[in-house]
Amino acid sequence: MKKIVMMAATCGALMAAVPVGTMKQSAELGYIGSTGNSESQSLNAAYKNDYQYDEKTDMHLKADILYGEKSGVTSDERYRLFFNVNHYYSGDLFTYGEASALRNTFEGYNQQYNLGAGLGYNIFKDEKQFLKGKAGLQYRRSNYTSQPHDNFYYLKGGLDYLYNFSKTNKFTATWDLLDNLKRIKDYETVINLGLTMLIVDQLSFKMGFEIKYDNVPPAGKKKTDTTTTAGIVYSF
Known part of the structure; x- marks a missing residue:
């Protein structure tokens, strides 16, 4: 119960900010x-x-928390925060800046911080769908649970896709790839899929799937993690 209250309080604090x-x-x-x-x-x-x-400028803030227990013992716990700013120029070219933070001891991270910037382009866009790509440089500091911390620079690339089935139902897909500038075998890729369907007024049902592959994970950890979500979304 305490965890659920903390989830709600955190979301409320973010809204106020x-x-x-x-x-x-x-x-x-x-x-x-x-x-x-x-x-x-x-x-x-x-x-x-x-x-x-x-x-010409838009900003996006996302935060999520998950928590699970088995037989009274914490079995899953993750906190994530992501913020980015996009500034468009003539045509479909834009620059972006982003910052994110993660805590997930089950994946081996006490804390992980990211700062990045780069260029993006709207590959196509119409009333039903859009696809945009981006590429840039990202700095990452990782404080691990079972090994010394490290700091690396990565090349980052990605694609964002949206398809509107109707005014109330949509499908989204994102793909991101990070590759260490010093160790090419140290790469990470994340795919997110989402389907949102309006129930009534401002309430929607959302299903999502995320798969993360880290070719050089923290010591003793698996390379692949997946999450499947289903929930109610209130838009305002």
Whole structure:
């Protein structure tokens, strides 16, 4: 119960931190199942804020928490925060900057921090769908649970795709790839798939699937982790 209260309080604090303006927000609460370094069925909470600063600049904040227990023992626990800013120029070219933080001791991280920047381009966009790509440089500091911390620079590439089945139902897919500039075998790739369907008014049902592959994971950890989510989303 304490964990659930903490989830709600964290989402509320994030809402209060976002400046007033033209924005879309959503809060999610649901179920998540994981495989890999943790095997459990957990509760998750998430908050998302999309803020249009002006005609050429948009900002995005995402945070999520998951927690699970088996026989009174914590079996899964993860905290993530991600923020990015996109600024568009003439046409479909844009620059981006991003920052993120992670805590997941089951994957071997007491803390992980990322800072990145780069270029992006809208490959195509119409009323039903869009696809954009991005590439840049990312700095990462990892504080591990069972080995000395490290600091590396990575090349980052990715694709974001959205398809609107209708005004109320949509499919999203993202793919990100990181490759260490000093050790090419040290790479990580993450794929996220999501399906959102409106139930009534501001309530939607959302299903998601994430697969993360880390070719050089922290000592003693598995290379592949997956999470499957299902929950209710309130948009406002």
